[in-house]
Amino acid sequence: MKILLINGPNLNLLGMRESEIYGNKSLKNVEKDLIDHATVNGSSLLTFQSNAEHEIIESIHNAIAQKIDFIVINPAAYTHTSIAIRDALLAVQIPFYEVHLSDIYSREDFRHFSYLSDIAEEVITGIGVKGYEEAITKGILKYRGK
């Protein structure tokens, strides 16, 4: 299976950014461990991070040509603002898991609403980087053989 992991704005600073909320591990190390996790489960994981909304949209579009089976996305702040990312995910019709490192529902009010949650396969929030691994495992179990 082919899985695409997309991380949105400011997640390139993982490990240095508000580490009390987002943890100490760098994005490179997180991605490396997730690639290993996918590999031992017989799958391949492609990773992408961007601070630019249009680049995230293009990576979602490119997932069709790349024959991606499902997407794991942490859209970061675009979660709460981006109708365009929602439309891109609807357009490609590739199932996706929405992941947040922190518990968005117990933070500021403006983080409680997501433009993606109602169309996501599942929302995994508040368990740190383990959330990515959980989404990958769930997706592999669900979409294997489909």
Ligand code: DQA
């Ligand atoms: C986040 C939560 C968002 O509200 C925030 O803007 C982020 C990260 C998370 O992973 O907890 O940048 O998506």
